[in-house]
Amino acid sequence: MEGFYTEAKPHFENVLTYDGLVIMAYQAIADAYYKEQDYSNALQFYRYAEDRDGYSETFWELRNAVLQRYLGSALGVLFGGWIVMGVFTRLERRHGWLEPLRRLAHNARQIRLVDDLVFLFRFIRQPADSFYYIKQNLRGSLLFALLLYAWVVLVRIVSLYVTGFVFNPYASSWQIYVEMEIVNTVLPIVLWNAANYLVATISDGEGRLRHVIIGSAYSLFPYALFALPIALISNLLTRNEVFIYTFSTQLVLVWCGIMLVIMVKEIHNYSASETLKNILTTLFTMAMFLLTGYILYVLFNQLYEFILAIIQEVSLRG
Amino acid sequence: MANLVNPRTPILPSSFGRHQRRKGEQNLLAPALSPSPLMGRGWGGVKAALRAALVLLLLLLAGSFPRLSKADTPPPAVPASYQPVAENDRFQLYVDSATLAFKLLDKGSNYLWHSGIDELMEGDRLNQSWQAFAKSGVSIEYLDEKAINKRVSIANTNHALKVTPVEQGVSAQITFSDYGITVGLVLQLEADGVRVEVPFQSIREGDAKFRLGRVYVYPFLGATRGGSVPGYMLLPDGTGSLIRFADSTKAKNMFYGRYYGADLGMIGIMPFNSRVVPPLPISFPVFGMVHGEGQNAFLSVVEKGSAYGEVQVHPAGILTNFNFLHHAFIYNEAYFQATNRSGAGVTTVQKQTNAFDVVIHYRFLTGDAANYVGLARSYQRYLLEKGLLHRSDTSNPNIGIRLEFLGGDKEKVLFWYRFVPMTTLSQMHEILEGLQLPNPEVIYYGWQPLGASNMPPTSLALEGALGSLDDLRALADTIVANGGRFSLYYDPQAAYWEEAGYSVRNDVAMAITNVNLEGYNRLYNYYFTFDVLKQRFVALTADVAARMNVGLALDSIGWTLYSDFRQSAPLNREAAISAYQTVLTEAPLPLGFYRPNDYLWGLAQAYYDMPLGDNGYIYTDEAVPFLPVVLAGYLPNYGPPLNFSANLQDDLLRHVEYGIYPSYFLTYEPTANMLNTRSAWIYTSAYAQWGEQIRRSYQWMNALLAPVRGQEITVHVKLAEGVFATTYANGRQIVVNYTDRPFTRDGTTVEARNALLLEGGL
Known part of the structure; x- marks a missing residue:
């Protein structure tokens, strides 16, 4: 889509000054924010405009940014967790640390x-x-x-x-x-x-x-x-x-x-x-x-x- | 009547009057001449005629002497059927004891006012029934067993009329014999004109088959033919509205308007359409007529009975060729009683006749006062005399500005509600700090727990998310210390629809058709019975007054008046007026009202939502600031919130022209936050959007209006198309130019779409 979204934004804001119920204006302002890559504001305005597609697109951008930033470390944490779990399971099997919990669970089944x-x-x-x-x-x-x-x-x-x-x-x-x-x-x-x-x-x-x-x-x-x-x-x-x-x-x-x-x-x-x-x-x-x-x-x-x-x-x- | 002497007869023969009338032609409404007494009198008649001619000649000669000024011209003739009954230093009253019609001679101007049309002229379009209506002082409308209504007048039906003289007037009892209906009328001369009374105790309905529907008094008082007289009729529509006398009109029917709007007690449910702005109901029972601006005029004020009164305006060209307007009073009405839910039912007449006295004052004006400003000033004097208007405090050197804040409203979640805060107390404080206005009139709307659409409590409780009661007290004190006023919004009549906190079974008013009254203001609501209203109002006001120094801004009660047919405690509409006055007078805190009707002006500290014109009906020619002139200098009035204005600059100019102070409706949070609440009717409100506009418009208006605050308006004129000048008692004048071009006169220029304050007049 090509268009003067940013140029139009103040006009639509002016519309909202006169009538805050014009859904179209929220939609247009949301589009402008989206083009300006101001995704958090865009998300809010798509929500006002009840535009699910726009909201979804914007959310994708926001989620993408989060993923870009944390995906590496998240995978690291997951991998680390997996190793720790493996080691723990092995040790637990040997020492029976969780035995009391198992017994408790077994007893609970009497209820x-x-x-x-x-x-x-x-x-x-x-x-x-x-x-x-x-x-x-x-x-x-x-x-x-x-x-x-x-x-x-x-x-x-x-x-x-x-x-x-x-x-x-x-x-x-x-x-x-x-x-x-x-x-x-x-x-x-x-x-x-x-x-x-x-x-x-x-x-x-x-x-x-x-x-x-x-x-x-x-x-x-x-x-x-x-x-x-x-x-x-x-x-x-x-x-x-x-x-x-x-x-x-x-x-x-x-x-x-x-x-x-x-x-x-x-x-x-x-x-x-x-x-x-x-x-x-x-x-x-x-x-x-x-x-x-x-x-x-x-x-x-x-x-x-x-x-x-x-x-x-x-x-x-x- | 026989004992009433006619002082005119011994002085001059009766034919004198006829001639004089032709000469003077003061009365442009052509004369209903009495049949000549000369006819069939033989020699005596001829002698009288000769004598008359002689006197006439002398008088004509005398008339050519320069020392005889206008005031000295002998008065216009009064037909012989009219007997003088009263006189004071300004007027002389003549009454026709056969029809109860009167003529009033204004001795200052020698202008003769007619209460009706005695005889037709060629070209008059009045059928028998209208003729009788025009001739008679009193007409009635009766309802038969089938609830069909028909109008009859003294002059066209069998009647018995008993007239007795009373102090400065006559008292009459008219029995419409065919229908067994008796109506009493007292006509008296008073200092400013004529007082007409129809006491309720004089009304009798002797025949069960016929019920009294309406009573019309003096319908053709001051009536004019087409455009034969320059002048206009003043209607109580909006701020006041004029219908100029003309031979034809664009309107297709008459303007009939019930004072204070329709009676919900008779219609049950207020018609509501969200796409239509409802017309403003008539808020004062007054009309006027001007025969030549700057010449003669009269104002009619209903003192009692206005709750069942109606103004009926007939411009020439509709049904008749006369311009006339009058009051009608409703004693019984037919209504449709549905007997099942699919809508079938019967039309029937109400069981009990409405009980109310009627008192009407006709106040006559001449000279400079004979225009709508003069009429308004006369009404202002009337209100002051009756104690219905008081001068308010104007110690603050700046104009006021109403800022109404929405606290918040509720939104449904699961089975409960969630509060959506829009303006907390600290946010309001921040806004007021930011605006720095010297004289704000702050109103807090939606302050109660869960906000605007929840029922307000009967003891002061604030929604916790907005702040504490201590915060509220502190904020109110700060505002007062800075020169402003702080009020909580309250609608004492409204039982919000589908809300908890009252009983639909016991607490709400009922219509004659046994349904609960329903209506719409900011929210859809039922209406409380007076007892419950009073109980809740007294409880809340006592608690508020005991805890802090704030006022209340009362909505609905100012402009909504309903009768209540609940069997436990029925309340008549006229009785509701005095009931409201009593309970509101006793309120322990200052009150402001939204669009109050005339009977509450004396109790108000402020008038909110002053209309900026009339309803724009096709009958009317132009809106005039009648109401603003009445209130100017006495009751500060604030316009409707400007953020809802469709044409901001025009509305600002109108504020300045009428001397109305600005209003804005604000929230701190963006308006979109409350889109899903019942407060979504406030479609624009965010401070971020309006702050700058408020500052700018206040500054501009304060510069223009502050020098005339607390002053009465003395003159309001149209200088040119789209240019108006308003002059105040201290001599200052404000010229408003609505046009797109600058307006210049005598070296003074008012810029396009702007206004200018002048020390003297233009």
Whole structure:
């Protein structure tokens, strides 16, 4: 882009003196700062202008400067750390310095919730087996499942706030309507659990409600574990690395989906075709629930209006 | 009436008057002549005519003698149906006891004022109904069972009229027999003109089928035909606005304006459109009419009943060929009661008639006073006599400047709010140090915890991020020590929408349609009932006054007046005026008001957001500084914040022309920081952007306006197109040149788009 950015800057600043709400002026001033290589000011003004591309470009420049400056020493520190760790591990194995900690960890697993938490990590490698444990009431608890759901909701909300400006669907945090986000997260979870259990009971599913709730909770572990780190890392990324962000977020969601499929199959002891049928029926039931809710809402609203109108008319003319 | 003697008859035969009128032609509004008494009287009549001719001849001869000056010319004729009822050293009042119309003779100028049109001339466009309206002293509008309104006058409906003489006037009771409606009227002569009263206790609605809608009094007082008389009507629009008499008008309809704006209690929700600047409501119940500048004029002031009053202005060319304007008073109104949420409902008439007395003063002026400045000065004298205006302190040798600072506002985070600081106390201190203005009028907006859009507390509490109460006290004391004043912004009426701190169920005022009143000023808000308003205001002011020496800058309450139909404590709009006056008078700290209506001028230390003209309606020809002239020398007034000005230089010149002090709205932080708060309506405010402009404009204005501060305006004239001169009581004159070319007269030059202070007049 060629243009008299710097020459235009004072004029746009003058515009802002008369009206500080002209987004275009912020954009133009940000462009000027960018051309002047005053990146920190440019970043601020791109933020005002809600220009994600400009913000991303500027951030790339700023990050580049930091990398240029510290990359060498950072790599040195990493390498040094790696050597120190290696030496430490070897010595530790010989002297057993961390033995008390290990014992403590072992004892902690006697507490149910801690055990439930440790169980979460087992799903990464052995999902099918792990669901079997749940079904046999060997591991996992309802309390932990509920905590996990709460955690998922919390992660959802917090990640909206901490996702970097470049990738955040909301340009500014005041636009986040927290109550709505909570409903949007909790409602599908509740509907899924209810619908899946109901559908399973009439289609030879073996799982009980408790198993469905715990199983579904554990199925969401990829989201529970990775959504927040991804949101935090997004602060360091620019549009150039958009692939990393979108791929990882999609990966987490797909993973959750696969986990749910496995969950249905194992908990209810279905064949592959039965699993597919069950899931489709579950989704249809969820839709029906919503539709019914909406219809009831409309009907009761009408009734309310009707009664209100009668009362008003009577009070006015009576 | 029979006992009222007519002193004119024995002296001269009645035909004398007719001739004299033709000669003198003082009254350009052609005369409604009484039917000649000569007709059908036989010999006696002829003798009388001869005698009359003789006297006339003598008089004509006498008229040619040089010693007879204008003042000695005999008064213009008054038709026989008018009986003299009162006289003082300036006026003589004649009343027609059939229509209650009056004529007022100004003895100084021999000018005869007519309260209506007695007889039509050729070319007059008045139908039967308008004729009756023009002829009658009183007309009413009634509402039938279907809430349909119709206007009837004394002259075109069955009525019973009882007239009794009272001290310096008459008292009348008019019963409109077909509708069972009775209205009383007291017409009295007073020192400056005529006083008209419609006491509420005289009003009767005897037939349940008909309700009294409006009462019109003397609608055609001083009416003129088209452009036959040079002169104008003065409207209370903005600072004052003129409609010059002309045969035609660009306007398509009349100007009807409710004093103090629409009654929210009747409409419920204030119409709001963010793309439209709402018109300024009428802030004083006054209008005027000038028959020839420098010749004759009158001013009409509503003393009581203005809350239900309305000004109705008809320029010639709309419906009729007359220019006339008058007050109308609303006793009952039809309203639409929705009965379900989809909007269906019924139109019905309010259950209870509005209770209020009406008192109107008509003040008549002649000679040099007969122009809009004279009218304003007459109104100023009226206010002083009634104690509604006081001279403020002008000991500071410099003009004031209003600096309003936004403390901050809140932004939503999760379920809570985060405070966005915009100007802390120390930053304000830094700005004031930097500006070094000798007489700042500082207002702090958004000082309460969490800032501007949070509900202000009922005891003094400052947002912690702005500073401590001790800092506040110290800053206020510093400002006062340096010659300025410090006030906290407060809107006593507003219950901010969707905010905590009050109960929507119990605390807010209700409209007649059973909905909560909603409106918009700086924020969207409900309106408190008077009881809650008073309780909160008294609590806050007592606490503030006990802790520190600061004032309050009160928004909304100055210009918003609503009736409240909440059943627990209904409040009539007229009663709200005195309720506000009482609670505000008792406030233990000095008060400034944003655009206060006339009834609060006496309580104000300062007037903020003085309009810089009128609303620019198509009816009007030009804006005039009527309001600034009224207040000049008494109440210091500050214009709207200049950082929001669309045409800065013109607005600065207007400030100087009208004697208005400048205002700026400031924040220390860049404006963009609060883009996501509800204070985003302040679209430019950063000190870094405006500091230099403030210093420059203050210096320029102070040099021009400081020498005339505290002085009354005595003359305001247009010297040429775009050049105006304002003269003050101490003889100094300010000439303002809006044009792009220098203006020169008598060797004195005012540069283009500039102003000049002169010791004497140009």
